[in-house]
Amino acid sequence: MTDQNNPETVIETDVLVIGGGFAGCFAAVKAREQGVDVTLVSKGNIGRSGMSPFPHGTMAVPPERTDKIEELKDQAHVGGEYINNRTWTERVIKESYARFQDLVSWGQPFLKDEKGDFVKPMQGNQEQQGRLWALEDGPGSWAKSLKKQPQKMGVHILEKIMIVDLIKQDGKIIGAVGITRNSFDLYVIKAKATVLCVGSGGFKPVGGWPMGDVTADGHIMAYKAGAEITGKEFEDFHNGMIRRTGGIWLSNISPMTNAEGNSVPGFGFGLNADLEAHAGRAPLYRGKDEVFSGVALGLSVHTAEGIWPVDEDCSSGVPGLYAAGDSCATMAVGAAYSMGGTGTCNASVTGARAGTAAAKYAKQTVQQTVDGQELSRLKDSILMPAKRKGGFSPNWVTQLLKNAMMPYYILRIKHGQRLQPTLELVEFMRDQICPKLYARDPHELRLAHETNNMIINAEMKMRASLFRTESRGTHYREDYPRRVDPDWLAWVMIKQVNGKMTVFKKPIPQEWWPDLTIPYEKRYPATVG
Amino acid sequence: MTIERIDIGLCIGCGTCVESCPMDVIRMDDKTKKAIIKYPEDCQLCKLCEIDCPQNAIYISPEKVSPYLTSWG
Numbered sequence: 001m002t003d004q005n006n007p008e009t010v011i012e013t014d015v016l017v018i019g020g021g022f023a024g025c026f027a028a029v030k031a032r033e034q035g036v037d038v039t040l041v042s043k044g045n046i047g048r049s050g051m052s053p054f055p056h057g058t059m060a061v062p063p064e065r066t067d068k069i070e071e072l073k074d075q076a077h078v079g080g081e082y083i084n085n086r087t088w089t090e091r092v093i094k095e096s097y098a099r100f101q102d103l104v105s106w107g108q109p110f111l112k113d114e115k116g117d118f119v120k121p122m123q124g125n126q127e128q129q130g131r132l133w134a135l136e137d138g139p140g141s142w143a144k145s146l147k148k149q150p151q152k153m154g155v156h157i158l159e160k161i162m163i164v165d166l167i168k169q170d171g172k173i174i175g176a177v178g179i180t181r182n183s184f185d186l187y188v189i190k191a192k193a194t195v196l197c198v199g200s201g202g203f204k205p206v207g208g209w210p211m212g213d214v215t216a217d218g219h220i221m222a223y224k225a226g227a228e229i230t231g232k233e234f235e236d237f238h239n240g241m242i243r244r245t246g247g248i249w250l251s252n253i254s255p256m257t258n259a260e261g262n263s264v265p266g267f268g269f270g271l272n273a274d275l276e277a278h279a280g281r282a283p284l285y286r287g288k289d290e291v292f293s294g295v296a297l298g299l300s301v302h303t304a305e306g307i308w309p310v311d312e313d314c315s316s317g318v319p320g321l322y323a324a325g326d327s328c329a330t331m332a333v334g335a336a337y338s339m340g341g342t343g344t345c346n347a348s349v350t351g352a353r354a355g356t357a358a359a360k361y362a363k364q365t366v367q368q369t370v371d372g373q374e375l376s377r378l379k380d381s382i383l384m385p386a387k388r389k390g391g392f393s394p395n396w397v398t399q400l401l402k403n404a405m406m407p408y409y410i411l412r413i414k415h416g417q418r419l420q421p422t423l424e425l426v427e428f429m430r431d432q433i434c435p436k437l438y439a440r441d442p443h444e445l446r447l448a449h450e451t452n453n454m455i456i457n458a459e460m461k462m463r464a465s466l467f468r469t470e471s472r473g474t475h476y477r478e479d480y481p482r483r484v485d486p487d488w489l490a491w492v493m494i495k496q497v498n499g500k501m502t503v504f505k506k507p508i509p510q511e512w513w514p515d516l517t518i519p520y521e522k523r524y525p526a527t528v529g
Numbered sequence: 530m531t532i533e534r535i536d537i538g539l540c541i542g543c544g545t546c547v548e549s550c551p552m553d554v555i556r557m558d559d560k561t562k563k564a565i566i567k568y569p570e571d572c573q574l575c576k577l578c579e580i581d582c583p584q585n586a587i588y589i590s591p592e593k594v595s596p597y598l599t600s601w602g
Binding site for chain 2: 044045048049050053054159160181204205206210211212213395443446447
């Protein structure tokens, strides 16, 4: 199967796990525990890429704290504005402590009290006691356990390889193709089952939460393979703050002072800062040294964006393909980030479920032979930017996309009159700019594929935002400022049909509706403003 | 405010920063066997390289403001 110009390395494995953060490491370890051969591949380095290096801790509720479990469920229903998936909310909360114990057994140090118990809450906040556990060494120390455990278990680790496309044959996913950092040679990984754990996607923000390598790669690969995608209309609230003394702090949920010296309440789904800017009262401060920069991430709410899991195993609906972590939209928290710390524990819980299920599927599956013609087609398409003599550089195109996506009035304070022309601009970039991307070296080939993925993600975000003709959680439409029950007690789904992006509504089960006789203001206590 | 320099006098060529950088900004120089800033425009200011460097050889400027985009300004 080798070719003189671009020789490829061919690897065979039972379970291929793509992405090396919480979800990927849990998927790899749990699949390996089932006794199958597992390969874990990351475009960066395990425990050192995506968003996983940066959390301060994780959420985990001890099973005996039934009071906390009930409190959190209520918080998720109301805070998530009733479109959280209650089955997954409960699963994530109930399985959180077992996954926390896994991390402890893998050697990840968490803060303890004098007696040696894990009791110290993450930020000393009363409300968070008994559920948020802080790292002993602070953010950045996750690599200690995340990489070591898969290594110890005998998982094959491939780093600095970006998986660019899945191989689909006879309706099933039978592997994936990746690119490397040092040459234009390809990696072809044949797998009986594949788990996507590559996070969600943003638009390479600089100055907000560091997530420049999270470019919706998994969502787009799964979408092209026929999976359903959801949650693209929502927005994360960590839209950034810059300390004047250098460095970055995050969060816009604390009270701020506007340019006129008046206090601005925090939270409001993180939109209060944007509304102040919209009214001409930016910049916004906290203390003397901290300025809210308003760096929109383009990321949706953790757990509420990505590949729709069709069952409790996080199957994508495409045979052989599973998703976990921020690649998978369990909708455990709904339209706003209603349970702090869920990002990590949701990734651990879904990673463990998807990894176990993928291993069981692999045991009953025969390794397929990859069709030579299909492989040639994939190779040509993947290497096209490298074969071009000229065109547009990925960094320039990314800059254009940022110009379109970054202003507060596109992804945060939305209006149909702005979303529609932006969608048309993104479609132009998709059709006229992307095919002319060119890569001068392997580093730029990675950037070209990331740029392609970000542009398709932008199209999804515009279409989903236009489609939901109401406001809910972090999705705020100036032209539709109110929640509309029961019409929009529903999820916005995206699927490729005959090569076209189609958007449709999936109603939530009626038994999950809020009591519609409760007055609007009480049903939605946390409205913007 | 991006990665500004790697002190060649302090760098021992251990490659830790190359492993730490999620953005592929840092590479090893084949000739000097030390770390070099190959793609500074892709730095996302996460500081993982600075945190991980055993020699404190990496300097990320707090002064220079890169022309990043903001939601308003």
